[in-house]
Amino acid sequence: MNKGENMHIEKYIPGNQTVLAVGRSDTAFGVVNFFMWGVIWLMVIGLGIWGIGVADMWNILAGWYFGILGVFFVWLIYRFARFKTTRYVMTNLGVYKITGVLFKRVQYIRYDKIFRIKIIRGLIDIMCETGAVGVFVKNPETTKVKAGVACPELIITGVHEYQQVYNFI
Numbered sequence: 001m002n003k004g005e006n007m008h009i010e011k012y013i014p015g016n017q018t019v020l021a022v023g024r025s026d027t028a029f030g031v032v033n034f035f036m037w038g039v040i041w042l043m044v045i046g047l048g049i050w051g052i053g054v055a056d057m058w059n060i061l062a063g064w065y066f067g068i069l070g071v072f073f074v075w076l077i078y079r080f081a082r083f084k085t086t087r088y089v090m091t092n093l094g095v096y097k098i099t100g101v102l103f104k105r106v107q108y109i110r111y112d113k114i115f116r117i118k119i120i121r122g123l124i125d126i127m128c129e130t131g132a133v134g135v136f137v138k139n140p141e142t143t144k145v146k147a148g149v150a151c152p153e154l155i156i157t158g159v160h161e162y163q164q165v166y167n168f169i
Contacts, residue, residue, distance in 0.1 A: 009089055012098050012106050017091040021168070024087050025158030029128040033158070034080045036124060038073075088156050090168060095135060097154050107154050113137050117169050118152065119162055131162030135169065 009022055081101045089096040094110040115138030121131045134152030159165055 009087060009098065012104065013089060013091060013096065017093050019089060019091055021090040022087060023089075023156075023159060023161075023165070025083060026128060026130050026160050029124065029130045029158035032128050033083070033124050034076065037079075038076060083158075088159075088165075090165075095154060095156075095169060097156070109135055109137060109154050111169070113139070114169065117166055119166055120152075120155070121162075125158070128158070130158045130160055132157040133159065133162055133165045133169065 009019065013019060078101065082099060085101055086097065086099040089098065094108055094113075097107040099105050099107075114135055116136040118134040118136065119131055120134050125131050133156045135154040135156070136150060137153045156162075156165055
């Protein structure tokens with residue numbers, strides 16, 4: 001951990017906690033994730049526009065296509081920038097996730113509130129040899145539920161040492 005990164009993180013961590021580890025997602029994971037989303041959306045938008053087969057409306061369709069494409073690329077660049085600015089901090093009392101491009105959002109989970117930990121590996125994780133660690137909290141008021149399944153309160157994504165993070169938590 002370099003000195004500049006430590007000074008930046010200390011603004012968000014209370015003084016009574018000791019920083020044990022600071023990490024961030026792997027750059028290769030971010031680049032592959034960025035380009036996979038880009039290729040998928042280009043194919044979806046492109047096939048949707050050209051699949052209509054109306055030659056007379058090409059100018060209108062091209063305008064919509066490039067408009068949608070522009071909005072998508074702004075969203076994609078914002079997503080990548082947010083990914084690059086995310087930091088994970090493990091202290092003696094809990095786990096922090098600090099993320100944000102313009103405004104910082106800090107998530108904090110104390111170790112004594114953690115109910116379950118799960119390793120999550122998707123297709124991009126397998127390609128980049130990374131993984132994600134999902135941290136669950138046993139609190140029915142704050143637990144997010146999608147389709148009847150509890151979602152992790154905090155997800156540490158794109159980490160090469162995902163097994164070590166899992167064991168540490």
